[in-house]
Amino acid sequence: MSVLENLFDSQDLPVSDRVEAWHDITASALIPNEFSIDRAAEFRASLQAVDLGGAQVTALTYASMTSRRTPQLIRQSDPEMYAVGLILRGEQVILQDRCEAPLGVGDLVVYSTSHPYQAVVEAPQGTAASVVVQIPRAMVPLSSNRVDRMLAARMSGREGVGGLLAGFLTHLATDTSLYRPADGQRLGGVLIDLITAWLAHHIDASDQTPAETRQHMQFLEIQDFIRRHLGDVELSPATVAAAHHISLRTLHRLFGSHAHGATIAFYIRRQRLTRARRDLADPRLSARPVHAIAARWGFLRPADFTRAFRTQYGITPSDYRYQIDDFETGTQN
Incomplete structure (x- = not known):
């Protein structure tokens, strides 16, 4: 629905x-x-x-x-x-x-x-x-x-x-x-x-x-903070915890309770990959190099980005972009 x-x-x-x-x-x-x-x-x-x-x-x-x-x-x-x-x-x-x-x-x-x-x-x-x-x-x-x-x-x-x-x-x-x-x-x-x-x-x-409501609210605030700082190469569980004045242990416990089993490191990586994949599929960014898109979302080493992207989506970033380009060209024809 x-x-x-x-x-x-x-x-x-x-x-x-x-x-x-x-x-x-x-x-x-x-x-x-x-x-x-x-x-x-x-x-x-x-x-x-x-x-x-x-x-x-x-x-x-x-x-x-x-x-x-x-x-x-x-x-x-x-x-x-x-x-x-x-x-x-x-x-x-x-x-x-x-x-x-x-x-x-x-x-x-x-x-x-x-x-x-x-x-x-x-x-x-x-x-x-x-x-x-x-x-x-x-x-x-x-x-x-x-x-x-x-x-x-x-x-x-x-x-x-x-x-x-x-x-x-x-x-x-x-x-x-x-x-x-x-x-x-x-x-x-x-x-x-x-x-x-x-x-x-x-x-x-x-x-x-209620304490449960306060914890859920804190979790939503942390998610919002992460989404706004995905391009910051310093973004990590430690910096997130420091920004919210909580311990790493509390942060991990919060994600364990509210993120359906996902760790905060996994959440950060998944959000970055999602944004990068969106940019790779955007025809307005077709002239932007893959490594520049990776850097925009916090991946400074192209090899690390390629490895993470392939693990997540089963295809390299360059092949994904070519696949999207071929689809768009075929649709237009």
Whole structure:
């Protein structure tokens, strides 16, 4: 299965049916809301969703509009969930509990289905886009009173824990790879841990976060650090441990618990080889020598790179590049 399932596209419906259909699909996939749409005849929207072990992930595009969750709707049905939103395109404003969050691309926000709110979307040049995660409050091991103080507050998704969360959500929204059903539970666990760590970071409540969640978060931060430093020839288990102020023993234990048996040295080598193989297959880099691509990803000795590449992929880097070139030439012909 792919991560997200296509549930709605306004272009599949007659213009006269689009707004009502949007109201119905958002009530089902998200939460019931009231909508005000000025130019209904021009309304465009799409919705993709998946349930990841209790975390409902929805990727949406939509034209300018205003949505409201009213006290009456809350009385009719309240699943008691937090909603975390990431803005991918356009501008929005979330208002809840006398707070107002003006949001742009890359911003994160949390709001509650148990409190009235209003969302105003401005997309004058087309459609806005966002990813929304809904998780039951009971799945967030933090004080609800403290989390509620963060409702409708603009938070950055460009750095730190917020950057990790935003990157994960963006990947879920854009990835077209196929996954096994069992992967959904694992992805859901990662997502809930990320959201918990992100909330705890902003309310300074890391002491309330379960130890397993903190360890998983540290593992994700280390993975992110490694990916950002693959070209550094000094990158090694020792430098990774030093950068995160932990011992080598703790680092190896962390990978043993969270990397499905892979060692950190294997992970670094595999990531470097993956990046190098991608560059070898890139026609824009066809004039770049193999040894230069190897050096870009931390392999200073061409012989070491060739040996590692052949061991991993069963072919030398040069033969792999020729194979890709022959395939591209045949396709064009």
